[in-house]
Amino acid sequence: MKKSYLVAIFLYVLGMSFSCGGGGPADETAQQQGTEHVPELVPVLSIGIEMGDSGYVFGDIRDACVLHDGRIIVFDSFDNTISAYSPEGTFLEEFGGSGEGPGEFGRSFGMTVLADGRLLVTDPMLSRVTLFEPDLTVSDMIGGFVPWPPERISAAAGSTYVGAHRTFDRENSLYGHLVALWSDSPEADVEYYRRQGDFNMQNLRESTEANQVVFTADYQGRVYIAPYSTDEYRIDVLGPDGGNLYTIREDREPEDRPAEEIQREIEEMREQLEREGAPEMEWHPAEQYHLIPLRGMGIDGQGRLWVRDGRSVRPRFSVYSGEAHRFDIELTDVDLPLEDLTVKVTPQGILAWQGDPETYPRLFVLELI
DSSP states (O other): OOHHHHHHHHHHHHHHHHHTOOOOOHHHHHHHTTOSOOOOEEEEEEEOOSSSOGGGOOSOEEEEEEOTTSOEEEEETTTTEEEEEOTTOOEEEEEEOBSSSTTOBSOOOEEEEOTTSOEEEEEGGGTEEEEEOTTSOEEEEEEOOSSOOOSEEEEOSTTOEEEEEEEEETTTTEEEEEEEEESSSSSOSEEEEEEEEEOOGGGHHHHHHTTOEEEEEOTTSOEEEEEOOSSOOEEEEEOTTSOEEEEEEOOOOOOBOOHHHHHHHHHHHHHHHHHHTOOOOOOOOOSBOOSSOTTOEEEOTTSOEEEEOTTOSSOEEEEEETTEEEEEEEOOOTTSOOTTEEEEEETTEEEEEESSOSSOOOEEEEEEO
8 A cells, every 4th residue: 555545544534533543477467358459658858866956856756647739747745836847857937835725735645637628636634626728827716515525636628527435424423535527617517426334443444445436437438447445347338427337347366465575565654653642543454465456557558457456566557449359568668767657648648656765756758668
């Protein structure tokens, strides 16, 4: 489990708790499915330096995306700023910062480029989303979300977006997740997924993951939803109104996690609890990898669905056109920090970064060749 997910849990779950007291080879798969050419995913650009020009020095890359004209946008959670770069990686401008004014942020969890070209940034701490025009001036701020706006977001058709956030029922000690469509209001337009289950302080992981869900959306308004599961590989593809269009299913063998990885997660969680001043809680890590990680799906420029294989430490994806499994692809470049690398697939491009690098934060632009 990545540190960013641990932090996300505690920012919101703790508020409730206090008040409550490895996979198959890519080439073999492609040959079996008759694919003539399996492309290679390679880095073509790197942005970020350890010291020097401040326009290229990052503190903590929270998210990144590519605008319709190819400009690259990076959100740095260290100082809540957004930096813009040319398609060639030249620094253009920086804006944002910590605060509550227009274009400022409390704590952003993500951003996406809408089909209409605007940039949308979600800010759970300020309970609002901010929209920026293509020229990166503030277009609108939408507040009033109860209890907060979606934390994970994906652009849908027009000016709409699909998002997910946690749900609480403190009176009945229930915890769960909601995935819905939003447009220009804090009220959801269409609900695609809502589930809650018992919240047990002594089984924190089981309580928080039991109803978790993986999702993405595309510019045609289709929504892709998958269970966060160690043994079920299923992706339900829904229309904009929530009706089921088709389902992708595959038989995939679960894979055990190494004991040292499990122990490291326990230690990281214990440290996080202590930093947050939380009451003593038990954390029992999953003993197997989730087949699809939480942010493990995206749509590329050809409208194909990319699904990350959660069993592989290195980025490995299955790529689908509609219901057809076209090919598998793995990022193998030895010059990249392949372990714990976040890869974001979008219609405008593919970006990657490491959440907690051993050296210094860098953003990589990837392409298929």
